Amino acid sequence: MNNRFIPVNTPLLSGNEKKYINECIDTGWISSEGPFVERFEADLSRIVNRKYGVAVSSGTAALDIAVEALGIGKGDEVILPTFTIISCIHQIIRSGATPVFVDSEPITWNMDISQIEDKITKRTKAIMVVHIYGLPVDIDPVLKLARKYKLKIIEDAAEMIGQTYKGKPCGSYGDVSIFSFYPNKHITTGEGGMVVTNNNELAKKCQSLRNLCFQKKQRFVHKELGWNYRMTNLQAALGLAQLEQLDKFVEKKRKMGKFYTDSLKEMKQIQVPLEETSYAKNIYWVFGIVLKNNAKNNAKKIMGQLQELGIGTRPFFYPLHLQPYFKNKFAFYRDSYPVSENMSQMGFYLPSGLNLSSLQIENICNHLKSIFI
Numbered sequence: 001m002n003n004r005f006i007p008v009n010t011p012l013l014s015g016n017e018k019k020y021i022n023e024c025i026d027t028g029w030i031s032s033e034g035p036f037v038e039r040f041e042a043d044l045s046r047i048v049n050r051k052y053g054v055a056v057s058s059g060t061a062a063l064d065i066a067v068e069a070l071g072i073g074k075g076d077e078v079i080l081p082t083f084t085i086i087s088c089i090h091q092i093i094r095s096g097a098t099p100v101f102v103d104s105e106p107i108t109w110n111m112d113i114s115q116i117e118d119k120i121t122k123r124t125k126a127i128m129v130v131h132i133y134g135l136p137v138d139i140d141p142v143l144k145l146a147r148k149y150k151l152k153i154i155e156d157a158a159e160m161i162g163q164t165y166k167g168k169p170c171g172s173y174g175d176v177s178i179f180s181f182y183p184n185k186h187i188t189t190g191e192g193g194m195v196v197t198n199n200n201e202l203a204k205k206c207q208s209l210r211n212l213c214f215q216k217k218q219r220f221v222h223k224e225l226g227w228n229y230r231m232t233n234l235q236a237a238l239g240l241a242q243l244e245q246l247d248k249f250v251e252k253k254r255k256m257g258k259f260y261t262d263s264l265k266e267m268k269q270i271q272v273p274l275e276e277t278s279y280a281k282n283i284y285w286v287f288g289i290v291l292k293n294n295a296k297n298n299a300k301k302i303m304g305q306l307q308e309l310g311i312g313t314r315p316f317f318y319p320l321h322l323q324p325y326f327k328n329k330f331a332f333y334r335d336s337y338p339v340s341e342n343m344s345q346m347g348f349y350l351p352s353g354l355n356l357s358s359l360q361i362e363n364i365c366n367h368l369k370s371i372f373i
Contacts, residue, residue: 006364008312009184012252012354013238015245020237034233040240041194044179047246048157048171050196052203055236056210059158059180060087061229062193066154066176067091069195069205072125078154079119080128081111082319083340088128088156089320100124101321103337107274109288109347110137112339117145126152129174131160133349134257134273134282136170143173154178158193159285161186162250166279171196176206181235184353186249186285187242189235249354250283257284259358260350263365268292269372286349288316290342299348302371309367316347 024030041053056062072078074096080088082101092099102115110132127146129137139155146153155174157163163170171177174197179185181192195206208214213226242249257273264272271290275282291297303313319340321332350364 005310006312006351006356006360007353008314008349008351009353010355011183011188012245012249013242016241017238020241021234024234024237029233032230032232034236036233036236036240037231040189040231040236040243043240043243044194045196047243048169048177048196050172050177051198052196052200054195054203054206054210055231055239056193056195056229057231058191058229059178059182059193060090061210061227062158062178062180062195063087063154063156064091064227065195065206065209065229066178067095067097067126068209069176069202070126070152070154072097075123076125077121077123078126078128079116079124080320081130081132081340082321082337083109083111083132083317083343084130084156084320085317086320086323088130092128097125098123099320099332101332101335101337104132104339104343106339106343108135108277109133109273109343110135113138113141116142120145120149120151124149124151126154128154128156130156131158131163131170133159133286133288134163134284135277136160136163136165136280138277138279139165139173140279152176159185160283162246163283164280175199176202181239181242184286186253186283186354187239187246189231189239189242192231192235192239194231252354253284253352254281256352256356256361257282257287259361260284260287260365263362264289264368267369267372284352286314286352288347288349290316291346298345302368303348305371306364306367311364311367312351313348316343316349318344 037055041055045053076097077100078092079100083104089099100119103112105112153174155177157171157177158180160170176197179194181189197203209226210229213224306313321335326333
């Protein structure tokens with residue numbers, strides 16, 4: 001790989017990261033028992049208007065715990081978008097519950113909320129709302145359905161740290177909501193995640209599940225099965241330093257998104273992200289593009305050409321209903337969700353990390369344009 005290669009993501013570590021991590025090393029608090037874990041939980045919970053935060057080892061772990069904490073199991077159904085990462089479906093399948101999919105909106109790329117009510121049955125227990133790529137789901141109508149049918153809401157805000165819906169933080173809407181702190185997120189702990197909620201009993205359940213369901217009085221006597229999904233003090237120290245810079249990071253992401261949009265808006269062959277809706281301005285977690293039919297190419301081919309030009313990219317999600325693991329195991333493998341399928345074939349995202357410079361964005365856009373000349 002040449003020295004000028006532009007990776008799809010490089011995190012920005014420009015604050016107190018080294019100071020806080022050195023404090024962990026100097027004090028010997030490097031495991032999950034250290035004080036930075038509680039500080040990180042408290043600060044993120046406060047930012048997203050939640051009473052309780054439970055830090056865990058990944059966003060996937062947070063989803064697993066959220067599903068389990070709500071008691072979702074055999075015979076239940078959970079409605080969710082097919083266009084999302086496979087982490088969303090792990091614990092639904094493993095618990096014996098059934099995923100029920102909805103397609104995406106072609107403009108916002110989020111789940112098509114108009115399809116949800118028709119999918120609700122007597123077995124439906126929860127709706128998993130997944131905010132995708134930069135704009136949140138229009139969640140008020142979903143909350144109304146949840147109240148009407150007495151359903152739980154799992155809010156996956158993994159990509160929305162710092163984003164709001166109608167001025168209220170994403171991550172503040174679910175019975176349980178989750179975040180991810182993978183290196184490509186606005187806030188990173190290397191690997192990590194968090195479950196947030198306003199329900200004390202759910203918070204206690206999540207705390208137990210992340211810690212192998214140890215009991216206080218009889219530590220090695222187990223009445224339930226959990227996971228070792230603990231976050232370390234080192235990770236939390238990194239996350240706390242990152243969290244101190246969240247407003248700056250969000251502002252930078254929006255400037256990057258505008259730079260990309262202004263540079264590419266004349267390209268008739270591609271669809272760029274929607275800048276805003278009536279309920280939110282795009283936070284540009286990533287800058288995705290979808291090739292239009294007149295592009296006469298698919299995402300895989302264009303990504304290959306950009307790779308040869310020294311530019312890293314990443315494909316859009318592959319729809320859950322088409323995942324090879326589910327073939328011949330579930331009836332939904334034969335279903336069709338045309339918008340999600342098209343986005344998967346024709347969509348990908350360009351370098352979007354916080355360390356990306358304006359000069360690099362200009363270079364990326366020029367190379368992309370050159371492919372279509």
